[in-house]
Each structure stands twice: as structure tokens, then as C-alpha cells.
Amino acid sequence: MTETLQRPAPAARAGRVRLGLAPAPFLAPGMIYLIVFMAVPVGLLAFYTFFERGRFGGIVFEFTLDNWVKLFEPLYLGVILQSIALAGIVTLLALLIGYPMAYAIAGLSPKWRTVALVAVVLPFWTNFLIRTYAWILLLNNAGWVNQWLQGLGITDAPISMLYTPQAIVVGLLYMYLPLMVLPLYASLQQLDPSLREAATNLGATPWRAFRTVTFPLSLPGALTGCIFVFVPAMSNFVIPELIGGGKTIMIGNLVRDQFFEARDWPFGATLALLLTIFLVLVIVVQSAVSRRLTEGPRRG
Amino acid sequence: MTTAPLLRVDGIRAVYGDTVALHGISLDIAHNEFFALLGPSGCGKTTLLRSIAGFETPAEGRIEVDGEDLLRMPAHKRPVNMMFQSYALFPHMSVEKNVAYGLESDGVGRAEIRSRVAEVMDVVGLGALAKRRPGQLSGGQRQRVALARAIVKRPKLLLLDEPLSALDRQVRSSMQLELKRLQHEVGLTFVVVTHDQEEAMSMADRIAVLRDGRLEQLATPQELYANPASRFVASFIGTANLLDGTATATGVEVPGFGVVDAAHALRAGSPATAVVRPEDVELSTDAATGLSGTVVDTYFLGGASTISIEVPGITAPILATVHGASRVARGDAVGVRFARAAAVARGAGAASVTGDAAATASADPATADAAQEEVSA
Structure with a gap:
């Protein structure tokens, strides 16, 4: 083992050194933790999906496929599709708002860049329930937004904004926008400025330089940001509950309700597993696309 | 033009x-x-x-x-x-x-x-x-x-x-x-x-x-090399022996060494540096012709050799370039003559670099010998 450590294998690809089993002692604690607290619960979840529900919760060990069939009932299918749609809209908006933000921050002087980045992550220092309640204060019929709108004479009567799908989108967007900005900022900031200069020097207008050089090279960061937003947005259940008023349920609420309200553990497990599988697939696709995008920048 | x-x-x-x-x-x-x-x-x-x-x-x-x-x-x-x-x-x-x-x-x-x-x-x-x-x-x-x-x-x-x-x-x-x-x-x-x-x-x-x-x-490479306008140019371009002294009517008076003949337009009595390229340093084995020194080291570079000579009165050794292998060895007494020298004004800005009689363009031996190859070419 020591030998492998000292002598990098000649076949190792540029920039990568094969170390054999050497990293095992370093990897083991984390891997064991992940296996125990990730693989085991997910395995248990998968196991539950094939059994009957108990009357007061729990599992009755009689094999059935009903739980999987039930997913395709219009009621549940609708919620699943709606979750995907809402999380997708939130991700798209986060990208549209976050990209210019990240681009602007990357262009600031080092001092102001730090200030801007701190401002971006500042909300994370406050409990998210408190921040969500703040949105209720803002959006309800007697809330600040409605007061301002009426005060400015834009509307006569309050607009009901709270407890709508739009309110959920606003809440999720607010919650996860920093997770879009940070990876985007990182990828824009590490771009060699001479690439843009080269484009300019070759006659590209600022817009063309952005479109053909800066933007394509920031795509891996954008994809990472999209995943960072989409994954938690899709499985969030607190915001739909509080700001969405529980009317527009997302899959996260559904899972929670199955376990705690309906006491249908097997079906709750099925929904949770479906969500997990779906999100893992999204991440796999993302990393494959991202690898293809970054194939170029690898330096020998 | x-x-x-x-x-x-x-x-x-x-x-x-x-x-x-x-x-x-x-x-x-x-x-x-x-x-x-x-x-x-x-x-x-x-x-x-x-x-x-x-x-x-x-x-x-x-x-x-x-x-x-x-x-x-x-x-x-x-x-x-x-x-x-x-x-x-x-x-x-x-x-x-x-x-x-x-x-x-x-x-x-x-x-x-x-x-x-x-x-x-x-x-x-x-x-x-x-x-x-x-x-x-x-x-x-x-x-x-x-x-x-x-x-x-x-x-x-x-x-x-x-x-x-x-x-x-x-x-x-x-x-x-x-x-x-x-x-x-x-x-x-x-x-x-x-x-x-x-x-x-x-x-x-x-x-x-x-x-x-x-x-x-601003000049052609040949002009820069042969007639540097300043001590800095002389030391930056190629290898040069730089001897600091005072301008006289016919050259540069170097303390403890004598007058190095060089054509120049400098005012007599102003601070000046004589620039002698290593290939303009002629060596003789009889040690009788005017200046003499002791060989400190020789470097064989293939087509040419560089010989470093300690001359009394000058702090840093004089560098000379000869074709082929050196015919003198470490410790030999040799006569030194300058076939050609240029003189440059030594401004106040050059004060930091006075004291070293020989300056090369780079301390890196690889670059130094590359410069040497060019000298012999």
C-alpha cells in the first residue's frame, strides 16, 4: 500500500493519481456514516412499499403491489406532476434572477464582492420558519404588500396572494435563490478574463462575447445551481403548508400526510421512494451533461 | 522607413x-x-x-x-x-x-x-x-x-x-x-x-x-548589443563586463585598473561605465602585455568556452569568450586586453547596480549559456 502511495501509476490520467486502497482509512468514517444513515433507511423504505398498511400506522407484512398502483390515481399523479411543475418554475425563475446577480457580483471589486456574497447568504443565518412567517405577514390580505398597493392607489381592494400556487413559488424562490447564485458565481468568477478579451479582440461585440464564450462556459455552474434549487424545492413541504395554505399540496406534503395524518406508512414510503429515485435520476443526468460540457476545459 | x-x-x-x-x-x-x-x-x-x-x-x-x-x-x-x-x-x-x-x-x-x-x-x-x-x-x-x-x-x-x-x-x-x-x-x-x-x-x-x-x-539588435545607450541596456542585452569609472577624453578611467579606451560623447569627468563584451576580451598566455589576471574558472559550452578571470583592482571577475575549448586552466596567469569597448553614462539610477563589474542578462545558467551561444554565433 505504501508503494502505491509513493509511486503514481504511470497509466493514471493527467491530473489524476491512482492511489489504490490508500484512501480507505480516510474514506471509511464518512462512508460508514452514509451507509448506515442513508442506505439502510432507503432500503427499509423500499421494503415497506410492498406491504399492507396497518390500521393505526405501521406495517402489516402481507405482500401487495397496491401502493405502486395507487401512484397512478389521478389525484396523486396530479400532485406529483404539480410538484415537478412548481419546482421547475422556481428553478427557472431562480436561474433568470440569479444569473445576472452572479454575473454582477463576479464583476465587482474584491471588497464589494465579499459584501455582496455575505448579503446573499445572510438569510441563512435566520431560522427558515421565521423567514417563512415573514412572508405571511407580507402577503396576507391585510399585509404590507396589499397595504402598499392600496396606499399607492394601484388597487382598491386587497388582492389575495397568500395561499396560492404563486405564493408557494415566491416562497420557494426566496428560500433557494442563494443556492443558485453561489455555484453560478463560482463558475463565472473562475473564468479566465483573457477568454473574454480574446473574443473581443477577435471582433466580437460584448453581447456576442457573452453569448459564445462566457455563457457556455458558465453552464456547468448553472446546472449545479439548478439542481441545488430543484431538488429541495421539489421536496419542500413547509412552504406549501404555510404559504400555500395546504390547498396546493406538493409531493412533500403528501408524504408527510401519509405518515402522520392518513397513517398509511406503505404508501407514504412509496411516495418518498419515488421522490428519491426521481431526484437521483435528475442528479445523474445533470452530472453526465455537466461532464460533457466540461470535457473541453480539462488541461493536460 | x-x-x-x-x-x-x-x-x-x-x-x-x-x-x-x-x-x-x-x-x-x-x-x-x-x-x-x-x-x-x-x-x-x-x-x-x-x-x-x-x-x-x-x-x-x-x-x-x-x-x-x-x-x-x-x-x-x-x-x-x-x-x-x-x-x-x-x-x-x-x-x-x-x-x-x-x-x-x-x-x-x-x-x-x-x-x-x-x-x-x-x-x-x-x-x-x-x-x-x-x-x-x-x-x-x-x-x-x-x-x-x-x-x-x-x-x-x-x-x-x-x-x-x-x-x-x-x-x-x-x-x-x-x-x-x-x-x-x-x-x-x-x-x-x-x-x-x-x-x-x-x-x-x-x-x-x-x-x-x-x-x-530603441534600436536594431546589433546596435543595442554594440552600442548600448545605458548601463541597464548593456547589462540586460547579452553578457557584458561592466567597469564603472569616470569618463576621460579617450575612454573610461576605472579606479585601480586604468583607462579603458572607448569612443564616446560623454563629458569628461562624468560618471561612466565601460562595457566590454566577453568576445572582445583577448587573452594571451605570456601575461606580459599590460594587464594580467588569474583564471578562476572555465566553462566549456560546446562551440565556445567562457573563461572567468580575476583581475586585481576589479571586484567581480572578467568574463572572456573563446572559440572551442579553453586553452588555459584554472590558476593560470593570463594577459588581458580589450579589443573593443563602449562607454555609457552612469546615471543616479544606476547606483544600485554599481559594484558588480560583470553582469549577465540572467542568473539562470540555462539562459546564460543560451546568451553565450548567441554571442559566438
Whole structure:
């Protein structure tokens, strides 16, 4: 083992050194933790999906496929599709708002860049329930937004904004926008400025330089940001509950309700597993696309 | 040089915060000239290049290409292309796409783009690599792509920022010859920025030596070498024995050594330095002719040898270059005569470097012997 450590294998690809089993002692604690607290619960979840529900919760060990069939009932299918749609809209908006933000921050002087980045992550220092309640204060019929709108004479009567799908989108967007900005900022900031200069020097207008050089090279960061937003947005259940008023349920609420309200553990497990599988697939696709995008920048 | 210059730089002053990068640089560059901006790092050569390309805005001065005011044009409209030090190849595009980028920006037709890209790829010898990504190329190949991309638009002026610094020594010397060939072949005007005097000397028609944002001397390589305008130029270009003293009517009086004969226009009695190139130091074995010294060391470099001689009265050893292997050995007493010397004024700024009688362009032995090879060539 020591030998492998000292002598990098000649076949190792540029920039990568094969170390054999050497990293095992370093990897083991984390891997064991992940296996125990990730693989085991997910395995248990998968196991539950094939059994009957108990009357007061729990599992009755009689094999059935009903739980999987039930997913395709219009009621549940609708919620699943709606979750995907809402999380997708939130991700798209986060990208549209976050990209210019990240681009602007990357262009600031080092001092102001730090200030801007701190401002971006500042909300994370406050409990998210408190921040969500703040949105209720803002959006309800007697809330600040409605007061301002009426005060400015834009509307006569309050607009009901709270407890709508739009309110959920606003809440999720607010919650996860920093997770879009940070990876985007990182990828824009590490771009060699001479690439843009080269484009300019070759006659590209600022817009063309952005479109053909800066933007394509920031795509891996954008994809990472999209995943960072989409994954938690899709499985969030607190915001739909509080700001969405529980009317527009997302899959996260559904899972929670199955376990705690309906006491249908097997079906709750099925929904949770479906969500997990779906999100893992999204991440796999993302990393494959991202690898293809970054194939170029690898330096020998 | 009878016609109007292609590039005219007039009184360019550049300032960063409270440091002045360029103190009013003026120079003209002729059509089809291979011009070098040479100087140590921080001398302002890159700032000047970037000002011409449009990435820096000088505080004062004028830059003209063919009589057109460059500073009024945005960077993307200037008839100037640049090869970047880092090459700045677009990593997400194939070699072909990289080269075509400039033509596409100008809206050139697709058929013409294809033929011009193919043509320029042939010129730099890259035809077979058209579909590769920059990440899959070697350093030398990337450099060729960067060059192809910069010349495909046939710019009036091609700027090269340290074009060879990222290459290893062997590739570098072959690329030097190739750049020179290419410049003749495509008939462009090249302005190359470099800190490597050997590179500048071997490629350029004329060299501007910059130091601390000021133009120290602008001349042909031969002139720079034979008649340096300052002690700095003498020490920066090639290898030189520098003997500090006082100007006299016929040369430079070096304390504890005597008068070194050199033609000059300096005022008698002013501080001066005699510059003696190692190949102008003649050695004799009889030790009877005037000066004498002791051989400290000999370095065999193949075609030539450098002999280091300790001469009483002078702190640093005198360096001499002879053809072939040295016929003297360490410890031998030898006679020393200077066949030719130049004299330069020694300004107040040169005070920091007085005391060393011999200065080489670089402390790095590899560069030093490269300089030596050139001396013997």
C-alpha cells in the first residue's frame, strides 16, 4: 500500500493519481456514516412499499403491489406532476434572477464582492420558519404588500396572494435563490478574463462575447445551481403548508400526510421512494451533461 | 522607413492608482516590421500592448494605426489581433471553431471561412488537429492554434504577449524560427512583448527596451548589443563586463585598473561605465602585455568556452569568450586586453547596480549559456 502511495501509476490520467486502497482509512468514517444513515433507511423504505398498511400506522407484512398502483390515481399523479411543475418554475425563475446577480457580483471589486456574497447568504443565518412567517405577514390580505398597493392607489381592494400556487413559488424562490447564485458565481468568477478579451479582440461585440464564450462556459455552474434549487424545492413541504395554505399540496406534503395524518406508512414510503429515485435520476443526468460540457476545459 | 509608419505611439502615459506604469512612451513601427518590446517584468511593456489592443485606457497620449486614432475605437473594432500569453483558447470549441471565431464575428461567408481557416491551419501545420479540443493538445500545438486564430483575420498589426514563455526550451527555439518565417510569409507587422532578451534579439528587426515605464533605447539588435545607450541596456542585452569609472577624453578611467579606451560623447569627468563584451576580451598566455589576471574558472559550452578571470583592482571577475575549448586552466596567469569597448553614462539610477563589474542578462545558467551561444554565433 505504501508503494502505491509513493509511486503514481504511470497509466493514471493527467491530473489524476491512482492511489489504490490508500484512501480507505480516510474514506471509511464518512462512508460508514452514509451507509448506515442513508442506505439502510432507503432500503427499509423500499421494503415497506410492498406491504399492507396497518390500521393505526405501521406495517402489516402481507405482500401487495397496491401502493405502486395507487401512484397512478389521478389525484396523486396530479400532485406529483404539480410538484415537478412548481419546482421547475422556481428553478427557472431562480436561474433568470440569479444569473445576472452572479454575473454582477463576479464583476465587482474584491471588497464589494465579499459584501455582496455575505448579503446573499445572510438569510441563512435566520431560522427558515421565521423567514417563512415573514412572508405571511407580507402577503396576507391585510399585509404590507396589499397595504402598499392600496396606499399607492394601484388597487382598491386587497388582492389575495397568500395561499396560492404563486405564493408557494415566491416562497420557494426566496428560500433557494442563494443556492443558485453561489455555484453560478463560482463558475463565472473562475473564468479566465483573457477568454473574454480574446473574443473581443477577435471582433466580437460584448453581447456576442457573452453569448459564445462566457455563457457556455458558465453552464456547468448553472446546472449545479439548478439542481441545488430543484431538488429541495421539489421536496419542500413547509412552504406549501404555510404559504400555500395546504390547498396546493406538493409531493412533500403528501408524504408527510401519509405518515402522520392518513397513517398509511406503505404508501407514504412509496411516495418518498419515488421522490428519491426521481431526484437521483435528475442528479445523474445533470452530472453526465455537466461532464460533457466540461470535457473541453480539462488541461493536460 | 521612408513611408508613414503603420503604428504611431505618441506620449502614452498609463497610471494604475498612484503608480505610473508608462511615462509618456513614443515610438513608431513600420509596415512589415518585426518589433519587440523588451524589458523586465513591471517595465510597462504589457500595459503598452494592452493599450494598443484596447484592454487598457491610457491616461494620456495617442495611438494611431495608419493614421487612424485607435483610442477612439472600442476594442472589438480595432484592426489589431493579439496572441495571449495564456493563449486564451476557447476550451469549449474545436480547434477549427477557435480559428474561425474572428471571421464569424465579422460575418464572413461560410465558404470563405472554411477556405481561410483551412489555409491558415496549413500555414501553422495544424491541418490534422482541426476537430480536437484545446484540452487535448500539447503546449506547442496550442500555441499554433492561438497564432492561427490571431492571423486568420490578416490584421494590420499582430500583437504577441510573451508568445513563447509557456513552451519548454527546445520547442521554444524552433518556434522562434517559425514565427520569423511566418512573419515573412504572411507579411504582417508583428509586435512581440518579451522579457527574454535572447528571444527579442533572435527574432526582432528592432527592439524597444523598456524600464520602469520609460523607453531606455530603441534600436536594431546589433546596435543595442554594440552600442548600448545605458548601463541597464548593456547589462540586460547579452553578457557584458561592466567597469564603472569616470569618463576621460579617450575612454573610461576605472579606479585601480586604468583607462579603458572607448569612443564616446560623454563629458569628461562624468560618471561612466565601460562595457566590454566577453568576445572582445583577448587573452594571451605570456601575461606580459599590460594587464594580467588569474583564471578562476572555465566553462566549456560546446562551440565556445567562457573563461572567468580575476583581475586585481576589479571586484567581480572578467568574463572572456573563446572559440572551442579553453586553452588555459584554472590558476593560470593570463594577459588581458580589450579589443573593443563602449562607454555609457552612469546615471543616479544606476547606483544600485554599481559594484558588480560583470553582469549577465540572467542568473539562470540555462539562459546564460543560451546568451553565450548567441554571442559566438
